[in-house]
Amino acid sequence: MFRTLFSLSSFLLPRYCCGCKKIMNNLEVVICADCLCELGQCHNVFEDKGDLRKRTSIYYPIKNSGAFILYKKQSIASKLIHKFKYDDDLVIGKYLMQLFCNDIKKLDWINDIDLIVPLPLHWRRTWHRGYNQSEVLAREVGKIFNIRVETKAVKRIKFTKSQVRRTAQERWENVENIFKLCDQKRLEGKHILIVDDIVTTGASINSCVREISKVKGIEISVIALGLAE
Numbered sequence: 001m002f003r004t005l006f007s008l009s010s011f012l013l014p015r016y017c018c019g020c021k022k023i024m025n026n027l028e029v030v031i032c033a034d035c036l037c038e039l040g041q042c043h044n045v046f047e048d049k050g051d052l053r054k055r056t057s058i059y060y061p062i063k064n065s066g067a068f069i070l071y072k073k074q075s076i077a078s079k080l081i082h083k084f085k086y087d088d089d090l091v092i093g094k095y096l097m098q099l100f101c102n103d104i105k106k107l108d109w110i111n112d113i114d115l116i117v118p119l120p121l122h123w124r125r126t127w128h129r130g131y132n133q134s135e136v137l138a139r140e141v142g143k144i145f146n147i148r149v150e151t152k153a154v155k156r157i158k159f160t161k162s163q164v165r166r167t168a169q170e171r172w173e174n175v176e177n178i179f180k181l182c183d184q185k186r187l188e189g190k191h192i193l194i195v196d197d198i199v200t201t202g203a204s205i206n207s208c209v210r211e212i213s214k215v216k217g218i219e220i221s222v223i224a225l226g227l228a229e
């Protein structure tokens, strides 16, 4: 009876896959099985399989790192992350992060994390977009592992134009000294996990790590939903 009602509701109110727009069956959530399978092909970049740690350790050695997806242009993964980041589709970001957390659960180091710090966004951009996409992801991780999310200790103090059309060198110059520690005490002696959405050259996240590394006794790990090739 319940199943019949459920099938009837999906007939009357079909749910579409966020990746390919195909109508999903009752068992599929957010994306269809085909898209999930395609996502799996660029999934799971941990430690030495990817170079996230190398890319984020320019100024300070990162302890652990992990990226969920190797971000290739035109792939389902990049389409989904783009929708999350630019089309206000928070459901997609949260869903991808939940999948990512299933992998993170298998790693011992997640149990050493004291605090989660989303990569800060300038208040003007947060206001314009309505949310900080890294904070949305960080809160999902915090909920799953029961770790506090800290958003007040470090702020982005300079408003910078989008990095998208800049050369690598311009990206690095553009993000110099854009972050500021506002309350070091909150981070002292802690092992923090910085959460970002997509790491490309790593310019922004390195700038943030550089500022946070001034804190006494700090240890820093990093995760990102996407790691650009």
Ligand SMILES: [Zn+2]
Pocket (backbone or CB within 6 Å): 017, 018, 019, 020, 021, 022, 031, 032, 033, 034, 035, 036
């Ligand atoms: Zn699909």
